[in-house]
Amino acid sequence: MRPTSEGGIRNNMGNSYDIWLSAAVNSAAHIEHLLQKYGDAEAVFHANEREIADDPGLTPSEKAFLTSSEKEENRQSQYDYAVRNDIRMILRNEEGYPKRFDCLSDRPYGVFVQGKLPGEDVPAIAVVGSRRASTYGTNVAEHFASVLAAAGIVIISGLAMGIDGISHNSALQAGGMTVGVLGSGIGVPYPKENWKLYQAMRDRGAILSEYGPGVPPLKQNFPHRNRLISALSDGILVVEAAERSGTLITVDRGLEQGKDVFAVPGRIGDRNSEGCLNLIRQGAFLVTEPDQILEELASNYPLLRKHCSQFEQLSFDFSDGLRDFNENSENLILGIARDEKVVYDLCRLDARHFDELLCLSGLTVERLSEVLYSLQHKGFVRQAVPNYYSRKG
Amino acid sequence: MFCVVQSLALLGIDALPVRVEVDVGNGLPGINLVGYLSAEVREARERVRVALRNAGYPIPAKKITVNLSPADIRKEGTGFDLAIAIGIMVGLEWIPQELTRDACFLGEIGLDGVIRPVPGVLSCAYAAKEEGYRKIYVPADNGQEAGMVDGIEVYAAGTLTEVIESFLGEQPMEPLVREFHAVPAETKDDFADISGQFLAKRSAVIAAAGGHNLLLMGPPGSGKTMLAKRIPGILPAITPEESIELTKIYSVAGLIRPEEGRIMTRPFRNPHHTCTLPGMAGGGSRLPVPGEITLATGGVLFLDELPEFRRECIEALRQPLEEHRVVISRLYGSFSLPASFLLVAAMNPCPCGYFPDRNRCSCSPDRIRRYIGKISQAIIDRIDLCVEMSAVPLKDLSAKNRGETSKEIRAKVEACRQIQAERYKDETFRINSQMPASALSKYCVLSEAAERRLASAFRTEGFSARLYDRIRRVGRTIADLAGSETIGEEHIAEAVMYHATDIGRRHTEQYG
Numbered sequence: 001m002r003p004t005s006e007g008g009i010r011n012n013m014g015n016s017y018d019i020w021l022s023a024a025v026n027s028a029a030h031i032e033h034l035l036q037k038y039g040d041a042e043a044v045f046h047a048n049e050r051e052i053a054d055d056p057g058l059t060p061s062e063k064a065f066l067t068s069s070e071k072e073e074n075r076q077s078q079y080d081y082a083v084r085n086d087i088r089m090i091l092r093n094e095e096g097y098p099k100r101f102d103c104l105s106d107r108p109y110g111v112f113v114q115g116k117l118p119g120e121d122v123p124a125i126a127v128v129g130s131r132r133a134s135t136y137g138t139n140v141a142e143h144f145a146s147v148l149a150a151a152g153i154v155i156i157s158g159l160a161m162g163i164d165g166i167s168h169n170s171a172l173q174a175g176g177m178t179v180g181v182l183g184s185g186i187g188v189p190y191p192k193e194n195w196k197l198y199q200a201m202r203d204r205g206a207i208l209s210e211y212g213p214g215v216p217p218l219k220q221n222f223p224h225r226n227r228l229i230s231a232l233s234d235g236i237l238v239v240e241a242a243e244r245s246g247t248l249i250t251v252d253r254g255l256e257q258g259k260d261v262f263a264v265p266g267r268i269g270d271r272n273s274e275g276c277l278n279l280i281r282q283g284a285f286l287v288t289e290p291d292q293i294l295e296e297l298a299s300n301y302p303l304l305r306k307h308c309s310q311f312e313q314l315s316f317d318f319s320d321g322l323r324d325f326n327e328n329s330e331n332l333i334l335g336i337a338r339d340e341k342v343v344y345d346l347c348r349l350d351a352r353h354f355d356e357l358l359c360l361s362g363l364t365v366e367r368l369s370e371v372l373y374s375l376q377h378k379g380f381v382r383q384a385v386p387n388y389y390s391r392k393g
Numbered sequence: 394m395f396c397v398v399q400s401l402a403l404l405g406i407d408a409l410p411v412r413v414e415v416d417v418g419n420g421l422p423g424i425n426l427v428g429y430l431s432a433e434v435r436e437a438r439e440r441v442r443v444a445l446r447n448a449g450y451p452i453p454a455k456k457i458t459v460n461l462s463p464a465d466i467r468k469e470g471t472g473f474d475l476a477i478a479i480g481i482m483v484g485l486e487w488i489p490q491e492l493t494r495d496a497c498f499l500g501e502i503g504l505d506g507v508i509r510p511v512p513g514v515l516s517c518a519y520a521a522k523e524e525g526y527r528k529i530y531v532p533a534d535n536g537q538e539a540g541m542v543d544g545i546e547v548y549a550a551g552t553l554t555e556v557i558e559s560f561l562g563e564q565p566m567e568p569l570v571r572e573f574h575a576v577p578a579e580t581k582d583d584f585a586d587i588s589g590q591f592l593a594k595r596s597a598v599i600a601a602a603g604g605h606n607l608l609l610m611g612p613p614g615s616g617k618t619m620l621a622k623r624i625p626g627i628l629p630a631i632t633p634e635e636s637i638e639l640t641k642i643y644s645v646a647g648l649i650r651p652e653e654g655r656i657m658t659r660p661f662r663n664p665h666h667t668c669t670l671p672g673m674a675g676g677g678s679r680l681p682v683p684g685e686i687t688l689a690t691g692g693v694l695f696l697d698e699l700p701e702f703r704r705e706c707i708e709a710l711r712q713p714l715e716e717h718r719v720v721i722s723r724l725y726g727s728f729s730l731p732a733s734f735l736l737v738a739a740m741n742p743c744p745c746g747y748f749p750d751r752n753r754c755s756c757s758p759d760r761i762r763r764y765i766g767k768i769s770q771a772i773i774d775r776i777d778l779c780v781e782m783s784a785v786p787l788k789d790l791s792a793k794n795r796g797e798t799s800k801e802i803r804a805k806v807e808a809c810r811q812i813q814a815e816r817y818k819d820e821t822f823r824i825n826s827q828m829p830a831s832a833l834s835k836y837c838v839l840s841e842a843a844e845r846r847l848a849s850a851f852r853t854e855g856f857s858a859r860l861y862d863r864i865r866r867v868g869r870t871i872a873d874l875a876g877s878e879t880i881g882e883e884h885i886a887e888a889v890m891y892h893a894t895d896i897g898r899r900h901t902e903q904y905g
Contacts, residue, residue: 134749
């Protein structure tokens, strides 16, 4: 007996059997194996349980999902979940499936999408880096992601803590387009702290996952996820990475796929710099300004050129602020302006403690706090960590 | 014969006169003690019987009944021994009753007749004076303590024989000669010892000047404890009233050593983070024993490793921080103990302690958030000042920031407190930190520019209304330190810096 009433329903949400299969089996290769054996997802659903259990090509947990006595309920609830949350499943032979995945030998059988994916011909850059970003990394990622996003480049990343989250956030704030590729099932934000960002991405960007609804964040899925991040982008920008970092998997996959790798140098001796410095030694593009990436992309995207010119004023420049002060010629204001210049010059992209600035500037506690407050107010300096100050990226 | 001898019982940190009534009559021989007594008071029967015999006064075979009145208040401790012994002597008509009429007796007796010290003698001596007694007999070791009370003759007795013989006229006792207690020397811990940490030092000055609670965040070895230890030294000099109250508390807790006189320095209490709720707030199985918050009255309660403290202990600080008293309810009633302290807490910025130095710290943002989140919001709302200390020891390069000594700072703090006392003379509060929200609009007038700045900061940073009030209170103190009546932009600019926990929370939320 086959329940055919809605089993064959195909709407723009996708087929419930496909959704179920993508949630039950996480490995693209194993899905491939099953499809070759049984034909389609529906046939896998109805396959003989004995046969599945004896299949040497599947892991025990996959078998458990495939032969679960609750698989009918699972299929229903996953389908309902997808409908309720406006999740589309796009199979690889369907319209809208990212063509950029075609180069992958293990491209996903289908992808789940929330939000709206950008067009295939829009340039994209993956911004990846440490989950434990320093202030320097935070500032750099923010600067690059917001400038690139404002230039119309899609920012791709993994919705993780640290550099990933900052890049997505900055792209959204710059009014740009950004895509998050999950290592967990669609609708499962990981880490939980990024739930707000997840919602914003869903509404104003796009979220993509090859795993069906409810798949928990399993650590073996994250390295596979990275191949999608690199495949979706034209180049990979590494902001901060330790010597052995998950970020480097994305880079390796990107290199296999023939993507450009850009690395922002860090200070030697810093743990979070080692990955980037190694990449540069191995031949990655060393970038210090976003327009260097834009120039590199310009050969493939001629339209980008005209955006390039507008970055001068967005770089770390203080002349704007000083001009304001000069217009106001009162002595007091000039005095503040002078101190502000001194303090601003002492601030770096990396955070400096109040005491350090105090010693270097020679100001009093009262005065320095006033100057820093004013600089923060004007948006030149940020308090990245309490009582630690850095330039705004 | 029936007679009455006076003693005293502790109730919280105050004492209550207790009448020791003794009746000696015919009947089945023995001593009977009544009057709602705890086990240790009842055991006085054996101690007194043996001690009197050893002193050469064996009790004859009479029926002796001793009642401790008021009989409905629970009597605890061993301080009644001396009064019972003397009462029995009077009851046996060996000592004339008139001689003991204007005296109180306090002390524990050993079997050999030695009189041992008891806690709370100072409070008892006060109560005795208040009740109009002329003399008080106390254990020799508690002599100096009782001697702090003027207007009553203190007899410091070493043995029971000594007391009895003085009444029998054989060897009169001399009242205690009060030693003159000079103001104690300044403590060795001076502010000038701290190199660098300018922001933290400044926050400590503000904390002392306005009575604001302070949280120091910083990596291990950045000098959090060192700084906290020096804060009592920059608080205003202790007043005589404060000194007496403090000495009473320490007397009740049994923490005054015989050679010490009145407590003349502000306390610094540094409980370990394994401290229990009764240890922190005060407790004891029956009568209240002062906890750390009471012992820190008038001084500093320093909680190192704040997130490691039990949640219940931290929560217990809420009421005392608002009301400056703690109410302890026990089986025999509720007791209100003073608990007016400056809270200084310290913690690492993250579990490993080295954030934001990413070369040493590998704590995930989530772990950091959970670590900071361990401190309840209720306490954060009551901590006006919070700074992050730098890890690097910095040499002071500018002459403007030369290290001031504790004495110099204290003069500033006292001047600032004077301004506050003047301003709030018609109010129920005395210092900026105690200003209720309703009084803010009256006393915390911001200059127009400051008001604008603060309002814009609130829009962009998303501060809470409570934080708004805290910034204004701190701004008030900063302006007072600068001698300015209106709170200007520069004062607000500085006040905004002292909110590290709020900034930290927001930061981790924003950047995940």
